[in-house]
Amino acid sequence: MHSYKGRFEPTRFEDLTVTVDFHCHSACRFCIVQEGMNRFKGVPFETFQRAVDDNQKELRYRRVTFTGGEVTLEARLFDYIRHARESGTFEHLRLQTNGRLLADMSFARRLVDAGIDEFFVSLHGHDAETQDYISQRPGSFDQAMRGMENLVSLGVCLMTNTVLTTLNQPHLAQIVETVRRFSPTRMEFWNYLPMEDHADERGLISPLAELGPSLRAALDRAEQLGIETAVKYVPRCVLGSHARAQDNTQPDVVIAEVFYDLYPKFSCLYEAKCEYAETCLGLHHAYIEKLGWEPELLVPYPRSTPWAEPEYGPWVGSDQPGRGSAPATDHPDWARLVAGVAERHGAQLAEVVLQRRACLFRFEQGDGGVDLVVTARSEAGPALARSRSFNVHYRNARGSDTDGLRPLVTDAVAAIVERDQGEMLLDQRKGLVGDQAVRTRPKRSGPPG
């Protein structure tokens, strides 16, 4: 199997993940959307088609990942795969799965024949007893193992995913031993994130003092075996010599937007002191509220550059594949919206910050500046102006002459309104909101009288 190294960096702006539906035939004890399962709707095929059509114009994404729930249960999965493949815009089609149905060789082959070339298989236990206990489905371990055997024989890219909880924390190195015979291209370890059980009533949050050594042992073993690894949501300083395995990047996801309202927040006591403050998330709040800030266990890497409070959250400087070190204005499609404006006012477009829900243009002028922000168009909210796609706002007028920024703002707004032809999409436009996102539950008629 040839090396896939390098294909995973940085995933933001290159990967699109589609939640085909929220059903599952396992019942993992750590499931982060237990309440949302069977409640959130999947992405309608038509919405997916629009995302793919969008990619045909912009060639933004190199990979599409189909996920769920358990995506192999979905009747229309092959329609999604076919459309993605026939669009010709994706280099790779990936399936995120618990691997159980892949135990059926004919089904596995059908997926590969349809175009799936990467399989991201969840394995949370090193043996049947542990895995089946976690999934609450006897036989699920054996099924996943047979599934992975089939994938190996089909010669496709296999990666594994393990969610780190108290249930498997003592056995992480053993999980590496369990899958080594499949020679996975990559093993990912994602720390458990409580999205509903914030009080951790299920007792799944693993203390770093125990998780750290166990995880490092697993990473050591994977390294010895030549298996690439990636770790999410574990503080970098806990990873020891495997610090570079930390990867908190996320693909763009078409999903019920409410999902993000549930997403945990993170903090670290040493954020301002740590070289990796911009990429390491620290600890999630549920962890801190249960187990504390871990002031002794966490050790900041000395900073080489001054720290500044991240005003708009994590971001990357470029949306151009392979140009991670590109200038902060290197979002050509977005910068085009305000091209020439700064120059007309003796100002400079210092940054373009593109996020899921907003794009921010930071102008500097004299000793001050102003930020112009576009969000998805909505008639409901207030806005300085509305273009075809966006609501336009300004914020953070700064410097000694904020009144003097008015012509710059006026000009920039006019440029956006004129140049936005309605084809540019923030992720929010592709997500599902309101009734789109949530299933209607049948009304109960009440107890029989």
Next chain:
Amino acid sequence: MTATYLDPNVLEPLALLPAAEADRHFDYCLEPYRPRRPWSGKLRAENLLWHSLLVARQRATWRALLEAVQRHVGKDLTVWGVKWDGERLWWELYFYDPRKESARATIASLTEALAPWLRLGPRVPETVPYMMFSFDLSAAASASGEVTALNLYLTGEQAHAGRSYRVTDAGAELENTYRFMEPKRNIDEVLPLIEASVFVDYSARERLKDVLFPVLFACKKVCISKKRDRDAIYFSGIAVDQLLWFLRRFAYPVPLVSFVERHQEQFEHLFFDVGIDYRTDASGRIVYPKTSYYGTL
């Protein structure tokens, strides 16, 4: 807790005060800040004060006085605090004049201006170098028509520090010390100062989370305070969603929380400040005898 605090429906209508173009925005130290959003169509922070008075059935009692304060000192220039001990609400007003520039924010001037509604009892010579003073709007003050104690705040021995004295007719006594810091940038000073305590034993390191709340850690400034029988921490420059978390965490009266929930979007341009007093009880558990939140009038 008074039964009315549990009633989500406050019957008396409250005319909401809209934000105006001329509004100025100050934190609880009367330091100006840049609002988080343009404030057209939003609400003034003082709505939170008026609504809290409504919830406690105290609006009629204090309305004329508060309007007089606003007229006398100037709009946006008085800091108010809403206090909650789990049983009752009360209020405190803070008047800043650190450089002695305003003849109207002095004790002498306010004593005279507020005389028709409230007698400020203690006599304080204006030669005392106070940078700020405050007093409580309490049930006792309402009943007697008199404030018997003033709090004077003086700058401390070092930058961004201060101390307060409680002044009554019987004299003045040192009450609290304060130190203001950026929570993240100054973490090496914040942690030792929090842990220098006779009221909380931090040898169990996870205890820090019960004081330095992760949700509030993302703020502009913390203030570490040492008081006579407790410690306190103030989180300054938090957004309305953090304020909501705080109100729920410390079980503020239901109508007060639901008011902020209902108007969350209309308060999103503002930064708020909150304070938390704490100590351990006889069983070693951390308790919070008083919490507070702040805005300007």
